[in-house]
Amino acid sequence: MAFTAPTLQQNRPAQGLAMRLLAVFALATMMALVKMAADRGVNTLESVFYRQAIAILFLIPIILSQGGFATVKTQRLGTHMQRLLVGLTGMMFNFAAVSLLPLAEATSITFTVPIFATLLAILLLSESVGWHRWSAILAGFAGVLIIVQPGGGAIAWQGALVALIGALLTALVSIIIRSLGSTDKPVTVVFWFTLLSLPPLSIGMFYYGALHDAETFLIIAGIGLCGGVGQLALTSSLRLAPVSIVLSADYTSLIWATFFGWLIWQSWPSVWTWIGAPLIIGSGLYIAWREHNLARRPQYRHEAKEQAEAN
Template sequence: MGLRLLAMVFLSAMFAGVKMADARGVHLIESLFYRQALALPLVFAWVAWSDGAGAVRTSRIGIHASRAALGMVGMILNFGSFILLPLTEATSIGFTMPIFGTILSALILREATGWYRWGAVLLGFAGVLVMVRPDVGHVPLTGLAVALSAAILTACISLVLRELGRTERPGVVVFWFTALSVPPLGMAMLFVGQAHDPVTWGLLLFIGIVGGLAQLCMTGALRWAPVSVVLPMDYSSIIWATLIGWLVWDDWPLATTWAGAALIVTSGLTIAWREHVRARRVRP
């Protein structure tokens, strides 16, 4: 639980770094490339230390490649949502991922979904409506669309991760996602890469290292505790996003943002609780 809480601090700092880098003229692809390229050595070192360097061998490179392709698009949307929206709003809307995960599990995997989880889905969507206040245009519609698209795609990725998780350890999944995403991002850098001042280079270094540390902490949390225990810790990121947004950009959420975020968090925690209950019934 401590590792997952620490990961949320690092993630919030990374997204703030991405937002600041964008303001300094850094292209989105540049932020993605340095995030992945600088994190790769950290991830490999973690896998080598915990499972041995040979653990990265896999016979499922095809599904790893599919996960990497989805993951790159998901990262583009996630980074874009934090560029277009205040940190608190982008973080809160990102919490709708379990809602879309529940819908996709019911529609695609044909999982039994009781009224608890469907009620949580409706509660989450109500939270989004309260937060964005569509009647007054409080949240830019483009940013909202990007953030919701990111949550939907992340939910799709979670289904792929379920399949990979049957045979692959979490660290190996993270390694192949990072390793397979660097070459295409590197090719894209030929068209968008540019020189920067020392402060901007420092920001890019910060994004890569802090993002890598966040990934390691998240992976370590899954190594020592089940998903149902560590997942609720993710909601602590709203605290750090709010503090950073206030200190750096003087953004303080409106009352409707807090109310909507509370509904979304309640929805996500309800879904996580029902998943835990279902897993306990299946385990015997």
Template sequence: MATPTIREERVFFAIGLRLAAMLTLAMMFALVKLVNARGVHLGEALFYRQAFALPIVFAWICMTQGAKSVRTGRIGLHLSRTALGLLGMIFNFGSFILLPLTEATTIGFSMPIFATILSAILLKEATGIHRWAAVLIGFLGVLVMVRPDASHFPLLGVAVALVAAILTASISLLLRTLGRTEGAAVTVFWFTVLSMPPLGITMLFVGQSHDPLTWGLLALMGITGGIAQLFMTGALRWAPVSVVLPMDYSSILWATVFGWLVWNDWPVVSTWIGAALIVSSGLYIAWREHVRLRTNREVVIQ
């Protein structure tokens, strides 16, 4: 199905979808933290996250593109994306288990910083002084927020969150290659399907019984995760990345609300200052990428 022409009302629709995606994603990570507190092993959380999301993702593909659209000739790349994606999920889930929601969410937004560095090193992309300045500001934000001399949250959690951001940045580079031939929904489908066998094997060692409430929370965790992926994909269908990407930072607000309501956690002043620096860095990097792509298109047209 061809991508529709972008109209003003569709742009606002895309922004709404992305905001809804950030709300459901924040809910999912809050649920990860909740089920862990109820004795759910990390391996179980990963398995049920994928298992409950798979029917939703496949049903959506069937309704929009048809079941045949999941055919692929790049299964090797999908396997690589799955291996990297599972590792990324382990560290992402771990960061939300170890840290308060706001801090884990904020450190996760250092991903564009690492994506810029990896693009320059691995893809040999030209990276000017503007981007490097944004990278330095982002790192300054992380240092301000972490405050190594303080003990308001564990440094192990910070390390796990930073590794998660690096892995997410690496995945974004791989998705660039996959995106040349594969739709976003198809990529999500294969990641979900291919991750089930290794996670199923893990369940042989860590699977256990739970009370009805915990099962309900696990199901809701997987469903909200699947819905979040679909909303994020849908937003990109109706508007450019440069329009919808800034909406991702709204998840910091949701993480703060859930952290306060459920765990009575309220970010300290250094977290807000660091978050402002990290968000500013990410937005500037996104804007520079938009300018670069627009300039390249103008050169091609000429």
């Protein structure tokens, strides 16, 4: 699996940050709806299927308004297939996590995405990481341990494990999307992911699909709508600016998760979440700040250019 290092010429940080904030709100709303649907007996595969099926209906008018399906042609179908495999599996894990955990705790664990992204950058992009970022990585995982409290029963360890796997796969998806963003438009990336995911999900629906009442289907429709908006905005943010720039916006999702948890389920994050989440958030922000400073150094920019040309 080969990835292209992100180019340094695509950066429009203000627009990227605005798109990321929109994506965070839309996806936080989607996750609350996923949890509501799970409470009503909708299984994870159903939620993912409807999220993708409704999103494709949402995308078609956008594509037609931009010149038709010729505008979403791609020369990188293989990379889109990689994105499908990782992204669809990650979505299944992320959806399952919110059905197994309180919303705020599941959201806090997803903040390990930049930590995993740093580890993956070492493995896939051959980035060198010094003790500063290694310390941040260790601090972030310490925050996870505080929230999970292994052996203490603070939250279900199975749910925490599912959430961590989802975060790992989301980090890998971010790298793939950043690579695709160097050649394909955001709507192209979202279109191919959504379209390619429908055949395998449709097969799964033969085994796991079920009928639901009108109110439940309304919630399911909201999952698809919010997912389509969020995915398009997320992909746009990664095309407009590096992950290190837009990353800080992701942490606003804890505000929305806490709000939705209180509003819908009358639940409040545990004291361990309030202690562990700042460690994870601080770790991610420090990694972003460190990468941003390194990116401004001439030597780093020269090495990144050479790496991009080599790939």
